[in-house]
Amino acid sequence: xxxxxxxxxxxxxxxxxxxxxxxxxxxxxxxxxxxxxxxxxxxxxxxxxxxxxxxxxxxxxxxxxxxxxxxxxxxxxxxxxxxxxxxxxxxxxxxxxxxxxxxxxxxxxxxxxxxxxxxxxxxxxxxxxxxxxxxxxxxxxxxxxxxxxxxxxxxxxxxxxxxxxxxxxxxxxxxxxxxxxxxxxxxxxxxxxxxxxxxxxxxxxxxxxxxxxxxxxxxxxxxxxxxx
DNA sequence: GCGACAG
DNA sequence: ATCTTGTCGC
Numbered sequence: 001x002x003x004x005x006x007x008x009x010x011x012x013x014x015x016x017x018x019x020x021x022x023x024x025x026x027x028x029x030x031x032x033x034x035x036x037x038x039x040x041x042x043x044x045x046x047x048x049x050x051x052x053x054x055x056x057x058x059x060x061x062x063x064x065x066x067x068x069x070x071x072x073x074x075x076x077x078x079x080x081x082x083x084x085x086x087x088x089x090x091x092x093x094x095x096x097x098x099x100x101x102x103x104x105x106x107x108x109x110x111x112x113x114x115x116x117x118x119x120x121x122x123x124x125x126x127x128x129x130x131x132x133x134x135x136x137x138x139x140x141x142x143x144x145x146x147x148x149x150x151x152x153x154x155x156x157x158x159x160x161x162x163x164x165x166x167x168x169x170x171x172x173x174x175x176x177x178x179x180x181x182x183x184x185x186x187x188x189x190x191x192x193x194x195x196x197x198x199x200x201x202x203x204x205x206x207x208x209x210x211x212x213x214x215x216x217x218x219x220x221x222x223x224x225x226x227x228x
Numbered sequence: 229g230c231g232a233c234a235g
Numbered sequence: 236a237t238c239t240t241g242t243c244g245c
Contacts, residue, residue, distance in 0.1 A: 045235095046235070046236080047236070047237095048235090048236055048237070049237095053236095081234095081235060081236075082233095083232085083233040083234070083235090084233075084234080086234055086235055087234095089235075090235070111234085111235070112234050112235065113234050116234085117234080118233095122234065123234075123235085137234085139234050139235085140234080140235090141233085141234060141235090142233095142234085143232095143233070143234045144232090144233085144234095174245090175244090175245085180234085
């Protein structure tokens with residue numbers, strides 16, 4: 001069996017080969033709820049400093065949303081950013097960090113798309129399938145699909161792609177643009193929205209993702225002042 | 229050929 | 236994602 005992280009490694013592969021990996025991942029997605037007792041929920045995000053990538057995962061308590069564990073890793077960037085291939089740029093380091101976690105989260109929110117991807121395999125889905133963990137994709141821009149912008153805070157409208165309901169546009173605060181919520185793995189379209197709403201704490205992004213954002217930013221600040 | 233295009 | 240100060244608004 002192939003090591004988990006290797007399923008995100010773009011080295012030596014053509015874009016066609018990477019596309020085939022995504023199709024294989026998409027064929028293994030489960031869009032029904034396979035979530036047991038929810039005790040912990042994590043947020044995953046990446047930041048960059050020059051030619052290095054900083055991948056972080058923050059694990060929080062499901063009810064208080066306070067940090068239980070946070071880990072990060074810094075690696076050389078293996079691949080340039082190419083739209084629809086994000087998981088081969090950020091997936092490898094995130095997979096490495098996940099394996100170092102003492103607490104394996106019951107659910108993980110990932111900065112990026114889930115099934116709302118041309119081949120049905122955004123980074124949230126890719127991580128969920130490879131790591132066998134329930135995931136939800138949270139992004140700020142639509143990659144594919146169409147929707148109607150929600151207006152009122154708390155309002156959510158369906159994101160439709162090729163006649164299929166693949167996610168939502170959620171107006172998380174009064175002033176921010178809507179965030180895009182899509183199932184990654186082991187969760188239904190409906191639950192992806194209700195779960196995400198549970199983690200909103202008055203900010204644009206659900207708390208686990210916001211904490212991961214902040215942590216990544218902090219690590220980046222430390223690195224630039226120390227090594228430069 | 230043209231436009232779109234997560235982070 | 237990142238480069239970047241002040242500034243408009245609640």
